[in-house]
Amino acid sequence: MKLVTCVKVFIEKSGNLWISKKLANQKRKKRANLRDVAKAANVSVATVSRVLNSPVTVSEDTRRRVQDVIASLHFVPSAAARAINTGRTRVVGAIVPTLDNAIFSKFLATLEKTLAEHGLSLVVATTKGDPNIEAQKAQGLVDIGAEALIVSGVTHSPDFEKLIELTRLPVIATSCYDKNYHLPTIGYDNAGASRIALDFLLSAGHRKIAVVHGPVKDNDRTLARLSGLKALDQNHTLQTFETNISVQGGCDATQMLLAETTSFSVILCFSDVLALGVLFELQRNRIKVPDEMSLVGIDDLPSSSCTFPEITTVHLPVATMGETTGEAIVEWLDNHVAPKSKLLQAELIVRNSTREFN
Amino acid sequence: MKLVTCVKVFIEKSGNLWISKKLANQKRKKRANLRDVAKAANVSVATVSRVLNSPVTVSEDTRRRVQDVIASLHFVPSAAARAINTGRTRVVGAIVPTLDNAIFSKFLATLEKTLAEHGLSLVVATTKGDPNIEAQKAQGLVDIGAEALIVSGVTHSPDFEKLIELTRLPVIATSCYDKNYHLPTIGYDNAGASRIALDFLLSAGHRKIAVVHGPVKDNDRTLARLSGLKALDQNHTLQTFETNISVQGGCDATQMLLAETTSFSVILCFSDVLALGVLFELQRNRIKVPDEMSLVGIDDLPSSSCTFPEITTVHLPVATMGETTGEAIVEWLDNHVAPKSKLLQAELIVRNSTREFN
DNA sequence: GATCTTGATGAAACTAGTTACATGTGTCAA
DNA sequence: TTGACACATGTAACTAGTTTCATCAAGATC
Known part of the structure; x- marks a missing residue:
């Protein structure tokens, strides 16, 4: 120059x-x-x-x-x-809260694979769960010419909504299912996922249940999981603890809940990452899992089957979600017809971190 | 259409x-x-x-x-x-082995932040550590118009080398340091990192040391860490175990090393993810850490300070690496002058998974 | 009052491809 | 022998911006 x-x-x-x-x-x-x-x-x-x-x-x-x-x-x-000339960049943008949680990297891995099979490239952006950052990143993706966007959840900023209305860009919301949402959703029933876990615990006799979850602010998935529990919780057996979604966050929440006067028989975590932190903090406090405390997660990360004890969790079909979302995007771009929302099934995986309570 | x-x-x-x-x-x-x-x-x-x-x-x-x-x-x-018109897409491509290991997501997070501050977008691709996939992904990034590439390590396929020679694209190799390599490298001394850990263990009196590491095939960083150990290991006190870099991989390796006739006093893992798996498998076998077995990792993942016991590890400055690499790319693109290779310091973090051996 | 400078704007050329349409050739059936 | 058709290829118009150069008016300087 x-x-x-x-x-x-x-x-x-x-x-x-x-x-x-x-x-x-x-x-x-x-x-x-x-x-x-x-x-x-x-x-x-x-x-x-x-x-x-x-x-x-x-x-x-x-x-x-x-x-x-x-x-x-x-x-x-x-x-x-x-x-x-072609009007096609063959670039698809995905916006996720973080790459720190393996649940998103798994999703992105299969999504990328599926898109690549159809000659599309995936560009990833992260938001830290902040809708404003999401709007910024979405604008950035539009600027580099993304033909479609994939986002997490249904909570978005007005700027974001304006952007997609303005550009008429194909957008799919993942990690949740809501057939009435104005965008196609591809994901699981979050309220149902937590309910599966709670059902299991209640029928195993647990009545003093601590729930550890990530920030509710701007997070519809966490809110849905909470609402799923509350519907089942007629006797107010639940007590919730909010923390950051990280191993450290799990430790922090555990310290909080151990300091309570109530003594719980089980800790239900809305994420396996949290469960990992909880497990360590329980070990640090010489509380045996599952003998003295049961532990349940949601996600089913690969590592959850390797921990000691192996963690009982609700499997979320994120690999399937990546594939399904990729195919839906491909079809949308090819046929100019928005796909239907798709519900993927979550499933309880019973391992060794839980026991009957009597 | x-x-x-x-x-x-x-x-x-x-x-x-x-x-x-x-x-x-x-x-x-x-x-x-x-x-x-x-x-x-x-x-x-x-x-x-x-x-x-x-x-x-x-x-x-x-x-x-x-x-x-x-x-x-x-x-x-x-x-x-x-x-x-401008000849500038403002897109930079990063090619990493996997997103499953938090060490890369941390690197990418700071890299992305630094590039964004200069109006550049980051596109991420993963290779599973396969140089052929790397070459494919690099071609894909060139196809979508990436102005520069960031790769891991110095082991690359002929196709890749041809591509970057042909396109004269700015490329920086990260996660390692080699001032004689034909591309600028920005990273730490891998041989040095493992040596720091071994030094510490030797001076704490350990003589029976098991080393757990990821695949050596096409992985110069693992090879460098191994060579770093072998230089110090005059008395052949080391025995190495290769496995996949995952929590499960750590478990597998532990099963192998526990089946050996030799009994080790410490397990040195080339990655904190492996150390996590090792820790769980030791727990499963009722082997107390550090009383009956010491454990050392490399990486210093955020979770390593939360485990029980907290894992002694070698901190790799991946956040700094992301920032430094981002700035180097910006300068390269602005001034058309390749940056100098940069060495970042690794540092031992002593926690509670190790004890003196006598 | 003439010249110089500055600021705002437009016309057209330029970036690097794709593609509609035209053209020319060769083969084959009527 | 002629018309139909396929095939290979070229011409030029298109895509959507940026940028150079020219123009013109208003104000500043001599």
Whole structure:
């Protein structure tokens, strides 16, 4: 850039535009473009374009010649130029609260795989659960040309809503299911997931239940899980503890709940990450799981089957969710028809962190 | 797309091109572009472009008028068209082995933050540690127009090397330091990191040391950590166990090493994730940490300070690495000068999973 | 009053591809 | 022999922006 500018100044004084261009080009060793290739291969730009996009329509002979020139000139077609013409960037944006929780990386891994199979790239952005950051990141994704967005949950800022209305971008909300929401949702029933866990605990005889969950602010999934419990909790057997979704958060909540006058027989965590922290903090306090305290999670992270004791949890089908969401996006982009919301089943996985209470 | 084609067929029969275009435009409710805005605001396209890029050069009056039109037409400038002209997509690609390990998500989080501060977007791709997948993903990133790449380590496939030579793309190798490598490296001394841990254990009197590490295939960082140990291990006090980098992998390795005839006094893990699995498997086998077995990790994940017992580990400065790498990329793109390799210091964090051995 | 400078704006060329349409050639059936 | 058709290819118009250069008016300087 600097160099080119220098040359320009010199040229403006000499007053010869042609020399200016030539020198500028010499200086910056411009990447070869379609025209360069066409010239060198003695064909039209259309033919080069055909070699790139539908090689079968070009004769064997010409094709080979063009391909040779492409290789020798190190020609790499410009994604931007292609996007401008086709109107397609083949980029899909996903916005998740965090990458720190393995539940999202698992989801993104299968999502990415599914999209890649259809020639789409996935761009990931994180929000820390803040709808305003979400709106910012969504704008950023639109700026780089994302053709569709995938978000978590149904709580979004007005800026975000405005953006998607304005751009009419395909958007799918995941990690939850709500067939009445104005965007298609693909996910599980969060109220149901926590209810599965509570059902299991109640029928095992537990009556003093501590619930450890992440921040409720701006988090519809956590709220749904809480509401799922409250519907079942006629006798007010539940006490809730809010904390950060991290191992440390689990430890913190455990300290809080152990300091209560009530003594609980089980701790129900809305996330396996929390359960991990709870488990460690219980160990630190020499409280045996499940003998002295039962423990249940939600998520079913891979690590939850390896802990000691192995954690009883509600399996959330995030891998399926990634695949289903990817396919839905592909169809939406291909057929311009918004997909229907899809409900995926959560499932109780009983392991060794729980016991009957009597 | 389909609709437009239909219209076209009809028109070819009627033989009126003008109607064809008009209908096509009506049908697909084209997004407003610069020309539309210019026409509606009664200014030239140049002026609209100025309003977007250097508003101060446009008179108060005109600027407001154009901005009103932009708002009312829901005009969103095309990223592709902008990229084609400026030659800048403002997209940087990062290729990491996995998102499953928190060490990478932490790195990516600070990297993304740093790049965002300079108006750059980060696109993430994962490889499962396979150099061939890495080459594929790198090609994908180039295809979507990434201006620079960030990779892990120095082991790359010929295809990858060819790609970056061909495209002359700025590439930084992270998670390691090698000032003689042909790409700039920004990271820590892996051999040194494992040596810090071993030094500590040797001086605490440990002589029977089990080393648990991830796959060595295509992983220069693991190999470097191993070589770091072997240099110190004159008396062959080490025995190594290879496994997958996951909590389950840590469990598996522990089962293997417990089945050995040798009895170890400490287990040194090349990753905190492995240490977590080891810890659980030791618990499952009623082996007390650190009383009966010491345990050391490398990484210093946030969760390692919350476990019971808290895990002694070697802190790797991944947050700093993200920031430093981001700044280096920004400078490289701005000044077209490759940055120097940078060495970041690893540091021993002594917690409660280790004790003196005598 | 003439010239210089500055500021605001527009026309048109430019970026790098795709694609509609036209053209020319060769093959085959009527 | 001619018309129909497929095939290969070129021309030029398109995509949606940025940027250079030219223009013109208003105010400043000599």
